Each structure stands twice: as C-alpha cells, then as structure tokens.
Amino acid sequence: HGISGLVGGGGAVAEPTIMWKELGRTTLGGTSAEVNVTGLADNPYLMILASYTGSDTVDAFLSFNGDESGNYAHRDSRDGGSGSTDVNQSIGLRLDQGTTNPQFSVIYANNIATKEKLISGHTVTQNSAGGGSTPNRQVWVGKFADSSNVIDQVTLDRASGVFEAGSELVVLGFDPDGT
Secondary structure: OEEOOEEOOOOEEOOEEOOEEEEEEEEOOOOEOEEEEOOOOOOOEEEEEEEEOEOOOOOEEEEEOOOOOOOEEEEEEEOOOOEEEEEEEOOOEEOOOOOOOOEEEEEEEEOOOOOOEEEEEEEEEOOOOOOOOOOEEEEEEEEEOOOOOOOOOEEEEEOOOOEOOOOEEEEEEEOOOOO
C-alpha cells in the first residue's frame, strides 16, 4: 500500500491509496506438478507471491505464458555466497535450490509488451523446524526475453515431483491510479 501523505494541520494520516490489486490466485487443494494463474489483466508491473512445499529436492521454477523455448536467463546468490548463472533456459527462472522444506518467494516484474521482462526475486526457505535454526535465502534476478506480449499467465513448476496441497501462487498488478 502507498500512503498518500499527511493532511490538515492536525497531523491526521490520510487513508492509504491501494497501489497493488489482485489479478489472480491459485491455491492447491491436492498435489500437482504445476501451480498456474491464467487470464491475467494487462498491468505494467507485477508482484508475484509464491508459498510452496515440494515432494522432492528438485528446484522450483517460474515461467510465463506457457513459454518453454529458451527465453529465460537467471543470476542468483544463496545465503550471501557466490552466484551462479543460467542462460537460454526453457523451464523458466529458478526460484530456489531444491528442498522439501516450506518456501516463500516475492517476485517483481516489469510487464510491457514491447520490452523484455526484467525480474527480481527473493526466496526464503525454512532450514529446519523450530526456533534454533535460521532460514536460507536466495536472491536472484532474471529476464523473460519476450518483447511481443504482456505476461498473462504465471506458472510455478518443479523439474520433477509435485507441489503439496496448500501451495499457493498469487499475482498482483500495479494500479498507478490507486483504484
């Protein structure tokens, strides 16, 4: 939410202006190899929230518009370590390094039809249960090299295995008018 500012001399805070609106959401009721959100409205910027647990230790990936043709490039760093890169990937952008522990990702993307989609994301992974362990983190950037279409479908995918029931994918669109 954005804050429109202070009003009047009494220091009252104005009502927040809604800047992000939900475009779509899918929550798994059972297991599935993919989590899809389709039919997204055209918005210049997207925020994607993914909360998921997988059945095996294979990486999770994010792809767009059903495209599996090598249009993805990715750079990441895990827990502040040295980074790795992937280019000409067909499965999508890697959100994490595989685990069966619960994970949460926040992803931002530009979404202009005539431009490649630049994407920035953060993933946090439960290391082990309980308060005595710190979570793992992965920070990454990537691009989806489609400069002809807006993103109208987002897919969370695993190279193998399935996502567990309760895994969820939410897509928000930036609303510059605050409506």
